[in-house]
Amino acid sequence: MSSGFVESAGSKAQEVAKEDFDRAKVLINDAAKSQSYLYPIKGIVYFLTHRSLxxxxxxxxxxxxxLSAGVVASMFAFTYLPQLAILVFVNGPLAVFTTVLLVxxxxxxxxxxxxxxxxxxDALLDTFDGTLVSKNATGILSEGRQLKAGGDPIQRLGKIIKSPFSRFSPKALVRYVMYLPLNFIPVVGTVAFILIQGRSRGSSVHDRYFQLKKWSASKRSNWLSEHTGPYTAFGTIATVLELVPIASILFSFTNTVGAALWAADIEAKESEMAQGTAPGLRDAAKRAE
Structure with a gap:
């Protein structure tokens, strides 16, 4: 009976592992096809080449x-050695590096x-909206902001009709603390921790876009579920960039630009599909007559 239980448990574990592997493969394929992981890099290039932003x-x-310098200096001064003393028992010599990543x-x-x-x-909101103006996605932006005539993309931004950026969610902090012990697992744990943070980060990058689209909470949730891979890929790259000391402030803005570029491309594709579908519907209506 004991032997049968062990075999059954082993078989179940293999089944679960295969399901997780297959799901991960699908997510990776979706991310690769969407090329969402490139948008944080595109955001850097676009930001650097558009001075108005x-x-x-x-x-x-x-x-x-x-603020960044003060926080990083204080964290290394007061938390690096205590956390290194703990991580050295599980990570060995690698603890020197994994503790740096953790801090x-x-x-x-x-x-x-x-x-x-x-x-x-407000500055990140202006950056997102200004990027949409720069990409001529003013139609959707008019749902949430008044636009002025003339000037560069930032100068054209008028009164905010709707402000979407929510303040820090307590759930995000709880989730961060809950998964923090993953860093005790050498290398793999740290990578897994960053991926989890990346998924959480990715799920919020298009809050402004979803609001401008007037999507309900359920529609946003469904969209994010259907595109988990792309948003996790974007969020992971964005998270890694924002880990860079001091420069994290710059990458917060370039990641915002990247998210806006992605939103503008999604909107452009939807517009192309609508334009391509409309003639077909008209032809079908004529044939029905």
Missing amino acids: WKPLASKLAPTLA LNESSVIISVISKNFLLQ
Whole structure:
């Protein structure tokens, strides 16, 4: 009986492992096809080559850099050695590096919570909206913002009709703390932790786009479920970029640009599909007559 139980448990474990592997393969294939992982990089290039998009960052640069430097320095001064003492037992010599990643991740979360709630909310919104204007996606943007005539994309931004960027969710903090022990697993655990954070990060990058589309909560949830792979890929790359000390502030803006570029491309594809479908519907209506 004991032997049968062990065999049954082993068989079930193999079945679950195969299901997880197949699901992961599907997610990776979806991410590869969408090329969503490229948008954070595209965001960097687009931001650097469009000076008008620098204005929101420039207005917040000094206080945010001071915040970033202070948080990173304090975290390394007070938390690096205690966490290294713990991780060295499970990671061995690699603990020197995995602890650095852990402290940077923790610093990134603290900086993100403080800056996005108290310093950068309006600036990131202007960056997202300004990128949509730059990509001529003004039709959808008019649902959430008044637009002025003339000037560069940032100068054209008028009064905000709807402000979508929600403040830091307590759930996100709970999820972060809950999965923090993964870092005790050498290398694989740290990678898994970043992927989990990436999935959470990815699920929020299009909050503004969804609001402009006037999507309900259920429709947003369904869309994110259907595109888990692409959003996780984007979120993971964005998370890794924002782990870079001090430069994380810059990458917060370039990631926002990348998210807006992705939204503009989605909108353009939907428009092309609608234009391609409309003639077909008209022909069908004529044939029915």
